[in-house]
Amino acid sequence: MDLLSENKRAAIWSIALLIVGLLVWEMSISAQAINTGELTEYELLTGADTAKAGVPPPSEVAVKAWQELSNPFYDAGPNDKGIGIQIGYSIYRVLTGYFLAAIIAIPLGFLIGMSSVAYKALNPFIQVLRPISPLAWMPLALFIIQDSEASAIFVIFICSIWPMLLNTAFGVAGVREDWVNVARTHELGAFKTAFTVVLPAAAPTIVTGMRISIGIAWLVIVAAEMLVGGTGIGYYVWNEWNNLDLTSVIFSILMIGVVGMLLDAAFGLLQRRVAYVE
Amino acid sequence: MANSFLSIEKLTQRYPDGKGGEFTVFENASFGIEKGEFVCILGHSGCGKSTIMNILAGLSEPTKGVVKMDGFAVSGPSLDRGVVFQNYSLLPWLTALKNVTFGVAARFPDWTKQQVEDRSIAFLDKVGLSGDAIHRKPSQLSGGMRQRVSIARAFANEPKLLLLDEPFGALDALTRGTIQEELLKVWSGTDQTVFMITHDIDEAILLADRILLMTNGPLARVAESVEITIPRPRVRTDIVEHPNYYAIRNHLVQFLGKRSAELAGQVSAEGETHSPQTVRIDKTRGAADEQPLLQAVKT
Incomplete structure (x- = not known):
């Protein structure tokens, strides 16, 4: 009965869904016929004889994608840069803010995880700061930092710190006491214990936190760049909206999805590397 | 007394x-x-x-x-004072051999990597573990083999x-x-x-x-x-x-x-x-x- 493996059957279903979806999209758009009948003077005046700016069909998006992706790094002035450059800016901001957050969140998470006093002391602050929408920090960041680029990085920093901090603390606190006792009976110092026992034991939980963080950071960068402007994929989406170039908008939305997926997959790979079975 | x-x-x-x-x-x-x-x-x-x-x-x-x-x-x-616990005394992210070298390296910090590994392999061999098995993670070993590794680690540290x-x-x-x-x-x-x-x-x-x-x-x-x-x-x-x-x-x-x-x-x-x-x-x-x-x- 099962002639094909589960993966192959799933792949066939995925492709079928994609084709059906694209066909429905394509057909629903060509159905929006342009009014070609007799027009009144008023209708002519309001531009009813020209094609309305509509949602483009997938074929147009595909053509646009081909154009953009065949030359992704051109730079023809501030408002006309290749998609590769725009995404590059976004990734640079995300990674900078993200790694700054990791440098603080992981050691601090270790401290909170190891000491219940530190946990209780810091917990009220974490609980208040964590639910704040990262964009709410933007005005304050712009005022204090006085630099839109650095403010965007700060917003990424503040939004990616919490999952990493809490997961590190949770992972470190949950390290099996027997493993710590193994380190103690081998007279390992505090640093050696942290690196050779606690870190590998907590690594799966920590990397889960890092994976959640990078996902959030990628969500937030689009919104942040719409606000600060200049460069980046978020700015690009907003700019093309202002140009009423919906083909480009749809194309960049897809690109945001693809890059997000790749970032997540990279951390998924890391997660598999540090995983262990008890 | x-x-x-x-x-x-x-x-x-x-x-x-x-x-x-x-x-x-x-x-x-x-x-x-x-x-x-x-x-x-x-x-x-x-x-x-x-x-x-x-x-x-x-x-x-x-x-x-x-x-x-x-x-x-x-x-x-x-x-x-070496300890062998009932369970969980092996670190699950390390292979059997690495679990033993973990102990030996702590015991003899001046030894070279090769010395540490040789001694670890020798003690694993004493408890009947050799070949492929020593490169497996604890989760891939039977309960008995796991305790053998624990015992090898403990004895290797003298x-x-x-x-x-x-x-x-x-x-x-x-x-x-x-x-x-x-x-x-x-x-x-x-x-x-x-x-x-x-x-x-x-x-x-x-x-x-x-x-x-x-x-x-x-x-x-x-x-x-x-x-x-x-x-x-x-x-x-x-x-x-x-x-x-x-x-x-x-x-x-x-x-x-x-x-x-x-x-x-x-x-x-x-x-x-x-x-x-x-x-x-x-x-x-x-x-x-x-x-x-x-x-x-x-x-």
Whole structure:
């Protein structure tokens, strides 16, 4: 009965869904016929004889994608840069803010995880700061930092710190006491214990936190760049909206999805590397 | 006893009972272990065997009393006292070999990588692990193989005192049998002092020079020290034929079944020391010596 493996059957279903979806999209758009009948003077005046700016069909998006992706790094002035450059800016901001957050969140998470006093002391602050929408920090960041680029990085920093901090603390606190006792009976110092026992034991939980963080950071960068402007994929989406170039908008939305997926997959790979079975 | 290699002096462990009072697990427990001796401790759950083990390992502090090894008081964990725990003593993200090199590298920090690895492989080989198996993670090994790795790690470090906390408790009876023999084989080539917790009477008779018997808790005490008068080397199938085997076994069963409860819960006078009574059962010295079967010698 099962002639094909589960993966192959799933792949066939995925492709079928994609084709059906694209066909429905394509057909629903060509159905929006342009009014070609007799027009009144008023209708002519309001531009009813020209094609309305509509949602483009997938074929147009595909053509646009081909154009953009065949030359992704051109730079023809501030408002006309290749998609590769725009995404590059976004990734640079995300990674900078993200790694700054990791440098603080992981050691601090270790401290909170190891000491219940530190946990209780810091917990009220974490609980208040964590639910704040990262964009709410933007005005304050712009005022204090006085630099839109650095403010965007700060917003990424503040939004990616919490999952990493809490997961590190949770992972470190949950390290099996027997493993710590193994380190103690081998007279390992505090640093050696942290690196050779606690870190590998907590690594799966920590990397889960890092994976959640990078996902959030990628969500937030689009919104942040719409606000600060200049460069980046978020700015690009907003700019093309202002140009009423919906083909480009749809194309960049897809690109945001693809890059997000790749970032997540990279951390998924890391997660598999540090995983262990008890 | 004060001159023993390892001497446990007036050890007391109390915990708050949650109602403002105190709960005494054991009080003024005192006993000694000689160098090279294999001592097992038997007792019901809750009598404080594991607590004594943790105190010996330096992982927890007694309420009162001291443990002296080689004349020096023990404080905190040390490489001189190796521990094999019942479960989870291997680090699951390291291979079997890496788990052993982890210990050896900690013990001999000046050694080269190659020396550490050679010694680790040698000790894994002693417990019957070689080839592919040593490069597997603990999750890919059977329970018996995992404990073999733990034992190899402990012996490779040559601690002055080796503490085994029910090392075979989670294994099935057949596997337990083979590993007990592996353990005897590794141990007999050394002058390693071993202190082991077990629930298994036959295991204790097979392995030990001496068995310490504990009464039930709370207020448990180490009541008897039973010498195992069966010559080494011992083989499981042979020792059951030895005339002393069932005499000793019956004594242990009687103690655990009845007397451990009868002797339990006695509050001791201030400063009193509880040393175990030495019991020597030997039926091999002819019929004349057979009565009394049980010779109790107060030490």
